[in-house]
Amino acid sequence: RPADSGAARTTVASAYGTLPAIQGEGMAALTAWVDEIAALTQPDRVHWVDGSRSENEALLRGMVDEGKLIKLNPEWRPGSYLARSHPSDVARTEGRTFIASEREEDAGPTNNWAAPDEIRATITPLFEGSMRGRTMYVVPFSMGAVGGPLSHIGVQVTDSAYAVTSIGIMTRVGTAVLREIAGGAPWVKTVHSVGAPLQPGETDAAWPCNDEKYIVHFPDTLEVWSYGSGYGGNAILAKKCFALRIASVIGRDEGWLAEHMLLIRVIDPAGRQYHVAAAFPSACGKTNLAMLRPTIPGWRVETLGDDIAWLRPGEDGRLWAINPEAGFFGVAPGTGEATNVTAVETLWGNTIFTNVALRPDGDVWWEGLTDEAPAELIDWEGKPWTPASGRPAAHPNSRFTVAAAQCPQIAPDWDAPEGVPLDAILFGGRRATNVPLVVEATDWTHGVFMGSNISSERTAAAEGTVGELRRDPFAMLPFCGYNMADYFGHWLKVGQKLRFDRAPRIFQVNWFRKGDDGRFLWPGFGDNARVIDWIIRRIDGEVGAVDSPIGRLPRTEDIDLDGIEVPQADLDALFAIDPKMWLHEADLTEEFYRTFDGRVPAPLWAELAALRYRLQRA
Ligand code: PEP
Ligand code: NA
Ligand code: MN
Numbered sequence: 127r128p129a130d131s132g133a134a135r136t137t138v139a140s141a142y143g144t145l146p147a148i149q150g151e152g153m154a155a156l157t158a159w160v161d162e163i164a165a166l167t168q169p170d171r172v173h174w175v176d177g178s179r180s181e182n183e184a185l186l187r188g189m190v191d192e193g194k195l196i197k198l199n200p201e202w203r204p205g206s207y208l209a210r211s212h213p214s215d216v217a218r219t220e221g222r223t224f225i226a227s228e229r230e231e232d233a234g235p236t237n238n239w240a241a242p243d244e245i246r247a248t249i250t251p252l253f254e255g256s257m258r259g260r261t262m263y264v265v266p267f268s269m270g271a272v273g274g275p276l277s278h279i280g281v282q283v284t285d286s287a288y289a290v291t292s293i294g295i296m297t298r299v300g301t302a303v304l305r306e307i308a309g310g311a312p313w314v315k316t317v318h319s320v321g322a323p324l325q326p327g328e329t330d331a332a333w334p335c336n337d338e339k340y341i342v343h344f345p346d347t348l349e350v351w352s353y354g355s356g357y358g359g360n361a362i363l364a365k366k367c368f369a370l371r372i373a374s375v376i377g378r379d380e381g382w383l384a385e386h387m388l389l390i391r392v393i394d395p396a397g398r399q400y401h402v403a404a405a406f407p408s409a410c411g412k413t414n415l416a417m418l419r420p421t422i423p424g425w426r427v428e429t430l431g432d433d434i435a436w437l438r439p440g441e442d443g444r445l446w447a448i449n450p451e452a453g454f455f456g457v458a459p460g461t462g463e464a465t466n467v468t469a470v471e472t473l474w475g476n477t478i479f480t481n482v483a484l485r486p487d488g489d490v491w492w493e494g495l496t497d498e499a500p501a502e503l504i505d506w507e508g509k510p511w512t513p514a515s516g517r518p519a520a521h522p523n524s525r526f527t528v529a530a531a532q533c534p535q536i537a538p539d540w541d542a543p544e545g546v547p548l549d550a551i552l553f554g555g556r557r558a559t560n561v562p563l564v565v566e567a568t569d570w571t572h573g574v575f576m577g578s579n580i581s582s583e584r585t586a587a588a589e590g591t592v593g594e595l596r597r598d599p600f601a602m603l604p605f606c607g608y609n610m611a612d613y614f615g616h617w618l619k620v621g622q623k624l625r626f627d628r629a630p631r632i633f634q635v636n637w638f639r640k641g642d643d644g645r646f647l648w649p650g651f652g653d654n655a656r657v658i659d660w661i662i663r664r665i666d667g668e669v670g671a672v673d674s675p676i677g678r679l680p681r682t683e684d685i686d687l688d689g690i691e692v693p694q695a696d697l698d699a700l701f702a703i704d705p706k707m708w709l710h711e712a713d714l715t716e717e718f719y720r721t722f723d724g725r726v727p728a729p730l731w732a733e734l735a736a737l738r739y740r741l742q743r744a
Contacts (some may be wrong), residue, residue, distance in 0.1 A: 140343075149303065152306025156281065160264050162268075163283050163317055168255045171200050173472055175290055177300025183328040185287045193332050194288065195478075199488025204475035208490060210508055210590045211357060211481055212333045217523045218359035218366065220604050225371070228607065232345070234609030249340050252321060252353050254443040258287040259324025265293050266303035269369050269450035274543025276438050276448045278373065279303055279311055282363050284318040286334075289361045292478060295453040295527050297364045302455025303627070314372055316363035319568075321354040343367060345375040345607050358455050358480070358525060365371060369434045369450050369706060371607035378608060378616050381623065386601045388416040389431040389449050391537050392544065392658055395424030400662050403435050403447055403630070404552035405601040407582055411637065411650075412454045417468035417535065420655030422686055427655070428537035428568050429530070430546065430576040431467070434454065437548065442624025448545035451530070456493040458524045461690035464653060465494065471525075471534050481506040483519035492520035548630040550661050555598065558581040560707050562582035563648055563700040564657045564670060566678040570621035575733035576677070578614050578726075579715055597718050611725035618727055632664055634677070639700055647696045656686050673702050675740035705744040712738050 163173055175181065186207060189195040195207040209282050224240040225233040235237035240248075265286050270277030282293060293299060321336030338612055340353035350367040352360055359366045373384035387403040393398070416432035431449025440446045452473070458479065461469045482492045484504040491500055499519065505511040506521040553576050555561070567573035581595040597603065599610060606613050621629060635657060637650045660680050663669045664731055671678035682697045692700075715734055719726040 158393040167257035169257035202489035215335045222339040255286040256319040272541040278610040282316040289532040316350040318352045370605035374605045382476040387435040388412045393426040400549040401546040407598040421652040439623040441669045443628045444547040456659035460494040482522035554635040556638045567632040611722035615727040705741045
């Protein structure tokens with residue numbers, strides 16, 4: 127029986143009937159689950175996704191025919207499409223995102239908690255018949271190379287073809303994954319419905335969704351249920367929901383870490399390779415650093431990942447990392463020749479754009495792609511736009527979805543199942559004040575303390591004050607699937623499994639420090655390679671450092687400034703430590719730690735006490 131026969135209501139037989147001929151004991155549980163979800167959601171058809179090129183093309187063609195995608199002019203952007211979301215469905219909905227652990231304290235104060243039974247009773251009726259008139263796609267996917275030692279498998283059922291094609295870019299989809307499941311590999315269950323059943327004969331919306339939204343994670347049973355949204359972070363469940371929230375819980379139980387980190391290989395002029403992972407909150411330049419083009423001669427960066435890294439201690443005492451994804455789901459605005467030429471080149475074709483502007487010639491545009499805006503555009507809501515319109519043409523959270531392999535500087539072995547051994551971990555935020563360009567942790571515990579204190583200013587800080595800080599520990603605030611204080615403790619535990627001389631060294635960086643006149647003190651972008659260069663020379667023991675109350679600072683003469691002008695006064699300001707302001711930061715840290723009801727591990731309180739002691743004596 128063909129996959130999309132369009133026949134009547136799904137039956138158990140039809141779900142089985144469309145299955146690829148793969149046998150193994152694991153298939154029974156999968157098909158039973160698929161039938162259970164089909165019986166609940168009542169789709170017209172069940173389509174087992176095989177990940178083939180022809181299937182992908184048919185899905186894209188179907189969405190164009192239905193008015194859900196606009197095919198871009200292949201002369202400018204071959205194989206590429208534009209989706210316009212419902213104006214209300216443009217971002218992750220953190221307020222509607224829940225961690226439904228058995229015990230409330232396991233979700234912790236930074237997550238929305240829901241009792242599993244209660245929230246199941248709330249959402250199950252929403253899913254009843256929610257796929258009527260639609261196709262239910264079954265998407266088996268692997269995070270990490272199929273069968274790799276750090277990889278994990280999931281299955282998403284969804285009634286959104288847009289989600290299917292996005293998952294196809296962001297993960298490894300297909301029958302190779304089914305073979306793993308058939309062979310007994312464990313897998314995570316993820317269910318997604320846009321929550322817009324169709325009556326017979328009813329025309330579909332261009333972007334079906336529902337005003338009511340629930341993104342619910344069940345860490346105890348390793349399930350995700352997402353209802354009402356078609357937007358990436360809410361609908362590509364492999365990404366934030368699985369690879370961060372659920373995977374962080376699996377990592378806690380298995381001794382590894384699921385992190386909101388980019389991953390790069392840095393190659394020095396002598397050809398030596400170093401691997402660096404970095405956690406920055408959303409909109410602090412992870413994709414830019416992931417695709418860095420160093421401005422110092424002889425240095426190269428190869429991209430391994432731009433958003434998620436899974437880190438696991440190896441037998442050798444090193445910390446090994448993979449990027450579990452296979453694509454980039456990046457923010458378009460601000461991505462341009464000047465800021466990230468590598469990303470611009472990555473997007474030459476085969477890209478799904480969402481909520482960017484459309485040019486009259488059938489190509490796309492967004493703020494920051496070029497210095498000057500085109501004279502006329504169709505904006506992200508489908509309305510005519512000119513530079514005089516007084517509103518952005520692309521939504522500020524408009525996105526591109528593109529395969530990692532298309533990145534011109536992707537590491538040739540980015541897909542290696544065993545991953546890469548980390549030499550350095552960077553933590554950063556967007557701080558106008560206080561936090562120096564780079565500071566090295568004295569040891570792993572001090573580094574974990576730094577990670578727990580990542581913050582960004584909500585507003586540009588006025589001179590001499592600390593702006594209102596949004597705490598975003600390890601850049602994981604919206605993504606940690608369990609109690610954040612327990613997660614700090616887990617970081618400490620992982621450190622104990624590493625050989626102390628082989629563990630990655632930890633650094634805090636801040637590209638965004640401003641002078642008294644409000645100017646950025648550091649040029650950033652490609653020049654951030656100069657900071658990475660210092661970090662690597664520290665790792666190799668080639669340069670010394672200056673002890674400060676907050677960690678080890680560079681001697682400014684050790685930073686390679688060949689070819690750029692940074693006045694000595696700016697350099698000094700980039701590394702200035704004001705003990706009074708830092709004591710205030712320490713008070714804020716204490717206040718933050720106190721929100722965790724005594725669960726913050728003692729070694730981190732000890733770090734705070736030691737920091738205060740050093741600051742008071744400085
Ligand atoms: C998302 O919103 O789906 C997403 C990837 O989030 P962010 O860019 O904030 O990491
Ligand atoms: Na893929
Ligand atoms: Mn992210």
